[in-house]
Amino acid sequence: MKRGLIAATAAAGMLVSVAACGSSGKSNSGADGFKGQKLTVWVMSGSNPEQWTKQVSDQFKKKTGATVEFKVQQWNGIQQKLSTALSEDTPPDVVEIGNTQTAAYAKAGALVDLGDLKKEIGADWNDAFNKAAMADGKQYALPWFAGNRVVMYNKKIWAQAGITKLPTTRAELFHDFDTIKQKTEADPLYLPGQNWYFLDGLTIGTGAQLVKRESGKWVSNFADPKVAKAMDIYKQYMAFSSAPKNKDEATPQQAEVFAKGKTGALIAMGYEAATAIKANPKIKEDIGFFTIPGENAAKPEGVFLGGSNFAVAGMSKNQELAKEFLKVALSKDNDAQMVKESGWTPKSPALAGAAKDNPAAAAAAPAAEKSGGTTPLIPQWAAVENVPNPIKNYMTAVLNGKAPTDAAKDIESEINSRLAKQ
DSSP: OOHHHHHHTTOOTTOOOOOOOOOOOOOSSSTTOOTTOEEEEEEETTTSOHHHHHHHHHHHHHHHSOEEEEEEEOSTTHHHHHHHHHTSSSOOSEEEEETTTHHHHHHTTOBOOOHHHHHHHOTTSOHHHHGGGEETTEEOSEEEEEEOOEEEEEHHHHHHTTOOSOOSSHHHHHHHHHHHHHHSSSBSBBOOTTOHHHHHHHHHHHTOOSEEEETTEEEEOTTSHHHHHHHHHHHHHHTTBOSOTTOOTBTTBHHHHHTTSOBSEEEEOTTHHHHHHHHOGGGGGGEEEEOOOOSBTTBOOOEEOEEEEEEEBTTOSOHHHHHHHHHHHTSHHHHHHHHHHHOOOOSSGGGHHHHTTSHHHHHHHHHHHHHEEOSOOSTTHHHHTSSSOHHHHHHHHHHTTOOHHHHHHHHHHHHHHHHTTO
């Protein structure tokens, strides 16, 4: 998932209350009764790949007689722009929403309940993907795509270290990192101290809850020993990395560090390979991927599933046409195209074949199915991730030697203040 996508989930508390009282947009006579109409779909920059967009547009027009206009939006300022648009009489009909944002927009009454449509087209979707499209037990959006982290490794360096078999447990992975350290001049791992998306995954793996309900309100739960356990695992990874403890994976872009050919591995999104190749085309043949191994071979390391959902605006006058669009856009054929073209994680077993055409997607799939999850699916959570991010401060403090319980206390009041804003 693109970093901008994740960062955009952090803006939070600017939603206005929206009354979802728009027209149901009744169709004329079924799916083919919309001839001459136009549907407006907002997508974020970089989300809709070229071939997917073309085939969805063509199929939608063939099925309905209507045309679809994709309007590409920039992440900067999108929260306010989308909040305003959804409250107007003529909003975009279908909108892309970051998967951790959906609960906030649903709470504002801005989205249409899509429960019936989900039953029709998404009966086999992975629950971990679909949970982020729900709020209060109702289906206010449908999952479009999501991705999770994998190990992106340099095949040449691993071969130089004499490693011939990829690890299937965390202990084996750390052993391989140590072998690279002992037998090559490369850094085994580049992992900046504030890769909080990776920490999100580790907390999911330990079963930790980052917030808890107390006296009728949400408060920080970073003092939970399970969060400390996740951070301890992170520290074990960091022991093999010389990356700064007070920087994230975009400062500098970790894939550009990898591109120099002196790093054994990254904990990365699959699309970061393209960033590395752009920086150094010669490294293309050296890049490989494998699932982040967990404590045992049966269950991979926990991973955060970050991505986007499609939702229908409550004020849209074209709700039935919008649903026809979603049937096309989220068909198995077009979902498979997203996996093949962009490397997103398959959201159902039926898409496993598509993942074979993209090594990063294939590596991501096992963890998504067995160990995937999201950050708290409550409207207030987006504010917690806003800049300056207190989770990053927590991570750096622990990596610099502070006890997890003390580091948790240091950020508790700030997190609680943010959770109380909605």
